[in-house]
Amino acid sequence: MTRPRRPWLLTLVAGVITAFFLLPLYWMIATSLKRPDEVLSSPPRWFPTPPSGESYAQALDKPMLGQALLNSVAISLGVVALTLVLAVPLTYAVARIRMRGSAAMVLSLLVAQLLPSIVLAAPLFIVLRDAGLNNTLLGLVIADTTLTLPFAVIVLRPLVRAMPAEIEEAALVDGCGLPGVLWRIVLPVMRPGLIAVGAFSFLLGWGEFVFGITVNSDPEVQPVxxxxxxxxxxxxxxxxxxxxxxxxxxxxxxxVFAMLQRFIVGGLTAGSVKS
Structure with a gap:
């Protein structure tokens, strides 16, 4: 593979694109440090001079902010746990067990990724209300898992399919049952993907808004x-x-993203190349 003739040009283009995507983040932080009379000033001020913490004081005085943050932490961790517990056996079944309808199951998972959350909000609200789980953290965890579970299976399935089936068969012959195969052989192979799926599940559970405002109407159990x-x-x-x-x-x-960036990239690319 030949190197590009002008690597500095590619670096410049990449830097401009990165700055374009980071501009809203910078503007959010800069606005939070401005005085109230500078927020909507015209022309806009790019730098808060001098920085002010008045907006942070008003935000921290907001009622229910601490409770909402705790709710989001509980919901996000619950989504991670439920997604991983359900994704591992489901992925193994889809990748290894030959059964009718497996192709349709994979297709349904792909279709589920295309549906916006607003389409699922009303049916999920009815189901959770009938089950008595609306206005509960568990109900919101279940609702968010409907978005993360298809993604988890799609990411983990190539990892299982890339692993030689003879290893599992040899373990079964040696007396290791199916749970032992999953625990001792399959899970170590899926570890990069599990970390990536867990990280994305946490991020989605933390940032979900539609289900938080439809499934839970009680401010005591709503996310931040x-x-x-x-x-x-x-x-x-x-x-x-x-x-x-x-x-x-x-x-x-x-x-979370900074700590797990290496694992996220590795987990998403693992299993994409068959050795």
Whole structure:
């Protein structure tokens, strides 16, 4: 493979594209540090001079902010746990067990990825209400898992299919049952994908808004994304406190992605090349 003749040009283009995508993030942080009279100033100020913490003080004084953050943590961790518990056996069944309708099952998982969450909100609300799980954290965990589970199976399926079936057959012959095969052989192979799926499940559970506002109407059990919507009122939007609260909410997401970036990239690409 020949190297590009002008690598600096590719670096420049990549830098411009990256700056374009990071501009909203910078503007959110910059707005959160501006004084109230500078937020909507014309022309807009690109740099908060001097930085002010007034917006953060107003955001932290928002009722239910601490409870909403705890709800989001519980929901996100619950989505990760439920997704992994369901995805491992389902992925193994789809990848290894020959049965009628397996191709249709994979196709249905792909179709489920295409459906927007607003389409699923009303049916899920009815099902969870009939089951007595609306206005509960568990109900929201189940609702969010309907979005993460298809993605998890699609990511993990190539990992199982890339593993030689003879290894599992030899383990079964040696007396290792199917649960032992899953625990001792399949799970270690799926570990990169499991980390990637867990990270994306956490991010989706943390940022989900539609299910949070439809499935749970009780503010006591709503996630922090729904709380952000309360900064928008009939008389206007409190842009400074809203951007400050959004910055606070973004910190866990950035930390999770920064810590698991290497595993996320490796998990998504693992199994794509057959040796």
């Amino acid at each position: 994304t729904v709380l952000l919507n309360t900064f928008v009122g009939q008389t206007g939007t409190a842009w400074g406190p809203l951007m400050a609260a959004a910055t606070i909410v973004s910190v866990p997401v950035v930390c």
